[in-house]
Amino acid sequence: MAIKTIKDVHLAGMRVLVRCDFNVPLKEGEITDDSRIIAAIPTIQHLVDQSARVILCSHLGRPKGKQVSEMSLAPIAESLSSKLSQPVTFIEDCIGPAVEEEVSRIGDGEIALLENVRFYPGEESNDQDFSISLAELADAYVNDAFGTAHRAHASTEGVTHHLSPCVSGFLIEKELAYLGGKTANPERPFTVILGGAKVSDKIKVIDELLEKADTIIIGGAMAYTFALAEGRSIGESLSEKEHISTAKAALEKAKAKGVKFILPVDNLAVKDLDFKASSFSDSKYFEGNIEDGWEGVDIGPKSIALFKEEVASAKTVLWNGPMGIFEIDACNKGTFAVAETVAQGECISIIGGGDSVKAIKMSGFADKVTFMSTGGGASLEFLEGKELPGVYALDIKHNE
Numbered sequence: 001m002a003i004k005t006i007k008d009v010h011l012a013g014m015r016v017l018v019r020c021d022f023n024v025p026l027k028e029g030e031i032t033d034d035s036r037i038i039a040a041i042p043t044i045q046h047l048v049d050q051s052a053r054v055i056l057c058s059h060l061g062r063p064k065g066k067q068v069s070e071m072s073l074a075p076i077a078e079s080l081s082s083k084l085s086q087p088v089t090f091i092e093d094c095i096g097p098a099v100e101e102e103v104s105r106i107g108d109g110e111i112a113l114l115e116n117v118r119f120y121p122g123e124e125s126n127d128q129d130f131s132i133s134l135a136e137l138a139d140a141y142v143n144d145a146f147g148t149a150h151r152a153h154a155s156t157e158g159v160t161h162h163l164s165p166c167v168s169g170f171l172i173e174k175e176l177a178y179l180g181g182k183t184a185n186p187e188r189p190f191t192v193i194l195g196g197a198k199v200s201d202k203i204k205v206i207d208e209l210l211e212k213a214d215t216i217i218i219g220g221a222m223a224y225t226f227a228l229a230e231g232r233s234i235g236e237s238l239s240e241k242e243h244i245s246t247a248k249a250a251l252e253k254a255k256a257k258g259v260k261f262i263l264p265v266d267n268l269a270v271k272d273l274d275f276k277a278s279s280f281s282d283s284k285y286f287e288g289n290i291e292d293g294w295e296g297v298d299i300g301p302k303s304i305a306l307f308k309e310e311v312a313s314a315k316t317v318l319w320n321g322p323m324g325i326f327e328i329d330a331c332n333k334g335t336f337a338v339a340e341t342v343a344q345g346e347c348i349s350i351i352g353g354g355d356s357v358k359a360i361k362m363s364g365f366a367d368k369v370t371f372m373s374t375g376g377g378a379s380l381e382f383l384e385g386k387e388l389p390g391v392y393a394l395d396i397k398h399n400e
């Protein structure tokens with residue numbers, strides 16, 4: 001099912017409400033990573049070039065329905081204005097008569113940014129009155145906030161019942177093309193690398209990707225539940241004993257489907273890990289079984305070499321989730337080696353959001369990957385095969 005994008009509609013002279021994902025990290029009022037703002041620019045620029053009247057909205061942080069000055073979108077307006085080289089009027093609220101008055105003064109090709117929609121409880125509860133108040137500011141709707149597309153909130157779903165047309169921006173279009181199209185009909189071999197803490201969080205993704213991938217590589221703490229399923233010992237490593245059967249079922253499905261399923265062959269393990277202090281008393285590499293008293297915190301050099309070999313022969317690679325506790329320097333080698341391998345591979349490389357994007361950026365190879373998703377939860381839900389409410393609510397493209 002294809003959805004309409006801003007390329008399918010003419011929005012000149014119309015007031016267009018654009019839901020962006022400006023949920024950027026702030027430190028003392030300063031934006032510390034502006035990737036999400038940069039990702040929104042093509043859509044905004046296209047609307048400006050079309051002479052639309054652009055009304056931007058977004059959430060920032062979790063103000064829980066209250067005004068929290070530290071979570072104001074004011075710094076975003078400044079950043080946008082310098083990136084677009086044109087003024088962006090910041091409006092200190094997002095609904096109500098005063099906002100309507102200010103919005104009415106926006107001319108063709110001009111831009112305004114509303115205050116944080118989550119300052120109202122109606123945003124997250126998808127309240128109808130709040131949705132109507134937002135919709136009253138505009139004639140048409142564009143959703144480009146992939147990061148929140150898995151939430152049916154007023155500004156991502158509610159407003160679509162009161163505005164027409166409702167289309168996607170370029171960012172959502174690109175996210176769907178890479179996370180959807182390129183993984184549904186991949187250039188083969190298609191290798192998937194999954195990591196992170198829990199099998200239970202990613203089992204639906206594994207299940208879905210077992211239908212599409214040629215190879216699935218597992219790292220991170222998730223791998224220890226698979227190791228238990230294969231009858232290996234894992235010492236004190238993080239695992240989910242209640243999901244051993246889930247892991248076994250995934251291994252069996254892989255075998256039945258002829259999907260290569262690769263687990264780490266060696267691990268870095270430590271004693272007396274203190275996450276907060278980033279410290280431990282001793283460390284050691286284990287091949288195969290991990291002894292009692294030791295906790296696995298990263299994949300080892302042999303696993304890195306094995307994973308590299310797999311990626312080298314892949315034409316499409318999708319990566320989501322760290323290979324170890326990458327927040328601690330001594331445990332980040334596996335994650336960074338995978339980041340470098342994926343980025344430098346001669347393949348279509350798709351990074352499925354969250355920690356993997358963080359790791360790719362920290363590794364300095366961000367400009368080498370084909371596509372980095374801006375969504376964490378949204379990308380996972382989409383990869384699970386779920387319909388995202390913020391996408392599903394948009395107009396469908398019928399073959400004309």
Ligand code: AMP
Nearest residue numbers: 196197198220221238296297321324325
């Ligand atoms: P997730 O949100 O499921 O992608 O998991 C990310 C988290 O998994 C990160 O905070 C990592 O520190 C953690 N993680 C990865 N490998 C391990 C491990 N071997 N032991 C404990 N935590 C891990």
